[in-house]
């Protein structure tokens with residue numbers, strides 16, 4: 001049995017980026033301290049649930065907006081109440097402007113093993129467009145210092161597919177990343193969400209998203225370039241120098257391992273059941289104040305939904321879908337029920353069979369969801385209707 005994962009959402013940033021769709025806000029130190037007090041309360045309220053996590057992910061938001069002492073109190077509480085295993089793999093997302101030799105030493109002292117740096121770009125023009133506070137030099141310095149500090153894995157997040165971005169510009173960012181040699185790279189395509197500053201700009205015709213074709217071209221280029229440079233992809237947005245640097249925490253999301261998410265907007269999953277916390281910080285606090293779980297809603301996934309998710313998540317990873325596991329879990333053979341579809345996708349260069357796995361090509365990875373919904377999952381829907 002795989003141990004569960006634990007996610008902790010820190011909802012603060014020093015400035016809100018124009019494309020950000022997360023539950024975040026700016027806050028003064030007193031506000032952040034109050035949040036820590038409430039988070040400790042939520043941890044206590046979950047005492048005994050999903051015990052023994054072996055990965056702990058501080059995400060957000062900007063977890064480096066909390067002081068090391070506050071992070072230490074949170075870590076102590078999760079050990080006491082949730083029996084997080086000794087030596088659990090701790091991930092910390094940080095922004096380049098928060099990186100200093102002292103901060104790195106403190107994070108190392110807390111047991112952080114993967115430090116994930118929100119670099120986004122090494123181009124000042126792009127950083128300004130994305131509304132980031134740091135500049136190219138700070139981004140470079142943060143990766144260098146983090147590597148010298150001796151973390152097991154230093155990861156750099158980059159964003160691509162910006163309006164008007166040429167392949168040469170994006171290539172420049174990747175080449176700069178290669179020179180700094182992090183252990184892991186995440187490359188996310190810019191998505192313009194409603195309700196964000198970019199979303200409003202787009203509605204007014206002031207921002208034009210990159211076309212789907214251009215996005216697809218850059219996606220393909222990214223995967224090939226990084227593989228050649230020694231960073232093979234293992235998921236649509238994630239690349240690692242070697243398997244030991246791949247994210248142990250995210251893997252739990254991709255294969256339906258149980259995980260507990262705490263903090264505003266955090267999601268949890270266990271036993272075919274998914275639930276998520278109130279997004280608003282105040283609502284989350286009010287519920288906790290009333291001694292209630294700060295959960296906004298929950299859903300129980302039937303076999304049809306679980307089967308579809310298994311395909312969607314599987315086709316987003318290089319490992320693809322494990323066909324024997326699928327057979328054992330859902331009681332039918334995907335290759336038998338969707339034989340002609342699999343043949344068609346193979347002919348179109350989207351999927352291929354390797355041993356007992358149905359794997360996506362790079363072109364398949366880019367449209368994982370579209371592939372997944374094409375499969376015939378009728379046997380599952382029928383079994384759900386009967387139960």
Ligand code: SF4
Pocket residue numbers: 012013015016017019020021022024060061062118
């Ligand atoms: S740093 Fe990340 S979480 Fe914070 S506002 Fe920017 S995109 Fe959102």
